Amino acid sequence: MFQQMYPSINHKYSFELNKDFNFSAAHYIPSEDAGKCMRTHGHTYFVNLTIVGDELDHNGFLVNFSELKQLVHGQFDHHLLNDLPAFEGTSPSTEIVAQTVYEMVQEHLDQRDNQPKCAQVFVRETPTSYVRYIAKEFRHG
Template identity: 40%
Template sequence: MGKLYTLTKHFWISCAHSVPGAGKCERIHGHNYKVIFSVVGRELDEKQMLIDFRDVKQNLEKKYDHHYLNDFPEFKDSPPSTEKVAEVFYNIIADMCRLKNNSPQVKWVEIHETNEAHARFETLA
């Protein structure tokens, strides 16, 4: 029988965006996004972690916090809907996981845009 570790973390990030064709959301507006991600793996690293969640948080905050998401190339051809933000953040965390020797994998990323609405991105096996 094998072992499996799961790390789930949430943090907040403030961003502005606009979503063409989405009614009043076409206008520039902002959100305090709640970002939740889950990483799984069978082995821990030298710090006895799957991945240092502080690194994930800092990486995403450094790039996106208090910025207009539409200005980033990753949203040039696909506007930053909540679903698209979840996908982009998933890919960034997946890239971070690929750099680790213990081979963790991001399982999913959720973006809570409001208390009533959120989107989850994960890949299908």
């Protein structure tokens, strides 16, 4: 995995965890004006999660790194995203993938006693294209 610097999030929390991982998946955008993206094609998606919080769990973790990877990688790796329930009724564009990852991760974090927050999700679809999804409470303005 390449080293990448991500845009930082301003927050009030004591701890900030960043987890990088990737998954391989295919998708298509079911719309006439999507051009070549209408055809099924694949990517190796690179993902960075930014998790913040003030309290650690009994292991001294904000959240276990491997738990975060499994949560997303386990759902999406080597799948056609369009066929997954997470994308039912929507188009799995990179923007929607980033938002969906955020929703999955935050729902999981909400079940933890120490209540960490997912501040941002960064999804790189190609070496030159990425999307950054910022949780509402961390947006400026």
